[in-house]
Amino acid sequence: MSVLVVADPMASLDPQIDASVGLMDAAQRLGHQVWICTPEDLSARDGRVRARAQRITLAPRVRGGDHRWLVEPTWYAVNASTTLDVVAEVELVLLRIDPPVEGRYLHTTYLLDLVEAGGVRVVNRPEGIRAFHEKLGALLLPDLCPPTLVSTDAAELRAFVAEHGACVVKPVDGFAGLDVWLVRDDRGARALLESATRTGTRQVIAQRYLEQVDGGNKRLFLLDGEIVGAVLRRPSDDDFRIGPPCAPADVDEQDQRIAAALAPLLARHGLALAGLDVIDGRLIEVNVTCPGGMHKTDALLGTDLSGVIMRRLTHHHENTLLKEFHPCLTP
Known part of the structure; x- marks a missing residue:
């Protein structure tokens, strides 16, 4: 082939x-x-x-x-x-x-x-x-996401930050952690939001900051709507943004619920590969343009996510239980 x-x-x-x-x-x-x-x-x-x-x-x-x-x-x-x-x-x-x-x-x-x-x-x-927009697509399932506002209006965003105490703000077309802001309910918030929106000319996403992120941002790897692996990533002491994979992650009932809800949407659009970002059981993003993290996870955990994906995509039937590739997966 x-x-x-x-x-x-x-x-x-x-x-x-x-x-x-x-x-x-x-x-x-x-x-x-x-x-x-x-x-x-x-x-x-x-x-x-x-x-x-x-x-x-x-x-x-x-x-x-x-x-x-x-x-x-x-x-x-x-x-x-x-x-x-x-x-x-x-x-x-x-x-x-x-x-x-x-x-x-x-x-x-x-x-x-x-x-x-x-x-x-x-x-x-x-x-x-x-x-399917990978940052806005998650909002098709708002009950699974943290409180979220998409806007260009610094005043509206400022009120949202005040309501939730702290928010992560990022452009709707952002990637790789660039232009991501942690905006707190303080005197600096308005100036940061004006910069983030480029004085009202750029749409940004504001989501309530989840302090549980210190325990890990879970990346779920989906193949044809099924979870085939998971890994934890954490922020560093000097940067609130997410770092590289650092530990195995258990796949729990809420993760399965999120995957099950997304699976029909992904199938409808022919999105075989997806990387879900989940914090404390809340869906943050659905990465579909160039889903990554598999190679890093394989190096860290000794899994073979890349192999599982390519076997499926090239029509090699995967006869081995997923647990052999990711022992933390639970039924």
Whole structure:
């Protein structure tokens, strides 16, 4: 089987932690050909999508004792370069461009719509990524989320902060922890909110700050709506934002309730892979544009989330109970 990974340039990926690299490695271990290209390498002529692609082989890797893998300085080799007729020569496309979903990302999804129309599976489905906003999509299930306000109005946001004492504020198109603010009910709140909203010109999300985050922000890994793994991440002493995976996480009844509620929405939009952020049983975000964390979790816990995902996506039936990959999962 040939797997095409549409991603940002390889030079921008960190092979020690990047989830896309973990998926490539898993595909290679399963005996598949791994091809890579960037959005700029895609073109379409008369409805046929072509990709200027490279077939690669990844160097061996070993767990490094934390959330990182130990890899060789030259961590992959290019075996061939060619232009692929994607529908004719590829069986699976992984859309692995980092957010935000802006012009470059959107144009890529429209080209990949043609690939999907030709009968090749694209994960996640381009149309679904456009339809389901990973920060606002959770609000389709407000009972599962902490109190949340989306607004450009600093005065409205200020009143919301006063109501809840402290809020995490972030732009609706933010990513990777950038421009995330912890706003408390004090004299500095109004100025921070004016900066966050760029004086009323940018939509931001304000959510009640959950102090239980010190006990861990749980990342739930969903595959076809099912939880296949979980890991805890915690803030550091000098930064309220979430750090890398640090400990295994138990999957409890509330986690299963959240996954069950989201599963029909994800299935409707063809979003096979999702990463849910959950704090104290409350849904914070549904990451679907380029869900990550699997490679880090595999390094930390010795699981094989990347392998489980690629076996499912490439139609290898997973006959092993999920508990063997993530012993903390509970029925």
